[in-house]
Amino acid sequence: MMESQVISAASLLGTKEYLAPGHRACLGCGEALAARLVCKALGEEVIIVNATGCLEIISSQLPYTSWEVPWIHTLFENTAAVASGIEAGMKVLKRKERYEGKAKVVAMAGDGGTADIGVQALSGAFERGHNFLYVCYDNEAYMNTGIQRSSATPFGASTTTSPAGKVSMGQATWKKNMPAIAAAHGIPYVATACPSYPFDLITKVRKAIAIEGPSYIHILAVCPTGWRAPADSTIELGRLAVETGIFPLYEVEAGKYTLNFDFPELRPVEDYLKRQGRFRHLSPEMVSKIQERVNSEYAELKRKATVSKASIRYYIIEDKCPGCGLCVNACPREAIIAMGKKKPVVLDEAKCIKCGACYDACRLGAIGVE
């Protein structure tokens, strides 16, 4: 299964790695995986500005670097400002014919570097309208410094500075809604993504960089170390976060919300919470409090989502499909079933969540949308 996934991803994205293997991330790191996919989607014409945090630390210890693309790290909280300076510098130098190329500036930071200490610089850069993409890898705490809480840490999570104790149930505040804050700047593109849905993530990155002006992608990056979960549960936890409605995947384009994965029914939050040590202490009352909150936030999001993918339908165009299987691996819901060699695959619409991953994966135009 693992192997065939690698093959399908490679055939879609090319084999070139821009965040080279051999970095120092923990086993099963969702942040490193997300960054790898983002970089594949970005390609070569890019300048990356990285905040202090896990991603920077795992990839850039002198005298080594994991970066095959131009990359700069300066400080923790100024990533968006450095990115805006690069963008401004390139713009002028091009005008004065002293710089060539069409590199896109892409800033990357953790949830702490984004929602806490870097939020001012980010807001400023959005407001000034620089042409850049900002990617937040949200692992829901300050992981690099040892799992301290951030404003993106979810309610109830135990961290080293919001520890569960005799009189504490862990993080006492609700997760800051950073995508909504980004969207409130009226920038052209905001999206959430998760590497458990790689095709969706890649599509969004490509969309974002094609847009002129600021764009923001908020990626849920499962951190097995900080979440106290097995290293092989990263992909599954990411899926569960989406399927429970805890981390819905959506886009905001010029203020218009699109829910990319619209589930007919959400899974109970408990399915997600119980898999992680950081929530181990939660009482049933706390769990139902979280469930209520998720229900209402999801309902609110659905209300805002003027475009819901639920209204569209994906189907197999049988005479074009030789059953290559790319879409089978791409589908996050196992909704496409291989029927054997040279036979068209079958799409089970009851399972389908209209994510479009199969459509993006198919090289032969054998998947139709209506």
Place this chain on the structure above:
Amino acid sequence: MMRKVGMEASFAIAEAVKLADADVVAAYPITPQTHIVERLAELVANGELDADYMPVESEHSAMSACLGASAVGARTFTATAGQGLELMHEVLYVASSLRLPIVMTVANRALSGPLNVWGDHSDAMATRDCGWIQMFAENAQQVFDLVLCAFRIAEDQAVLFPTMVHIDGFHVSHVIESLSLLEPEVVNKFLPKYQPPYALNPDKPLTMGAFAAPDLYTETKKPQDVALRASKEVIIQVWREFGELTGRHYSPVETHRADDAETLLLTMGSFGETATVAVDNLRNKGQKIGLMKLRLWRPFPFDEFREVATRVKLLIVLDRALSFGGPSGPVCSELQAALYPLEVRPKIISFVGGLGGRDISVETFENMIHRGLDRAERKEFGEFEMIEVRE
């Protein structure tokens, strides 16, 4: 070649930046720096300067944006003062360690609290060790000249250090003076376009700002210090060239009536002009006194300073900043450190004054010198004394 004009020092700085054809200006307003950046915004708005003016949301972001712009090879300028320089603090160190030749003027301002927008050197002293080249100008002409020289020095391939030109807030920044500007052709020859030795570009991917563990951190710091010290030769060379071009000469340490002096008064910044008058007055009364001004603050001009200082018996130093609980004024303790290794060295009397914009008159300078001589006579060297303070 020269155009004589009457101009506020802040505008003269903007004029120098325009003549330098800066590519990016990222700044955040703070008194008494405001006139500099307002004028630059105006020059850009009128199309007189083809730059991107970035009205960023803080000084931290101003300096961070400068890092980014400089890292792609743009000629980059900013200006700040007091609290703004403090807010930039951590970014300053990154600029010097990445060897990005950003130029900044600082209209020196006291630090809160209590809030005070007027001039002293608290801000400059707090950023003493940030790895930038730092120099002090005393008037509009000097700051115009030194800003132009700063670009040339900073961008020299053997230097590549960000450079700060300090002026006193209000005492210099807001004063209208007569000065000679330079014609664009002259500047273009003196200051060719910046050619970055490396820049962020997909053509040649490079990693900037990798982190260093204990095994390599020291190895990154040593060459940085060696290079900053070595930059003094380039600074002197650029100033010499500028002197030949304009007839206006600058050196790391400048003196007035020091030749046969037994005592030297030492100042930095705009008070040098008042101190000159005080020294002349005392000379006329037969006192063997001269004036020494530190123009270059970093790299510290050890040789030049020692050469002049060891000619006299007594140094009277005026600091415009406090080192709370420390040995003396911050400049004075540097001078003491510079002299300590020498067998024969002058005695030093340390004064602190002119804080938070308080003026020091010619008369006060004279009194201070008398007091210094008097204390030296009685061998009361002590730590330091604050002048004109009501207790």
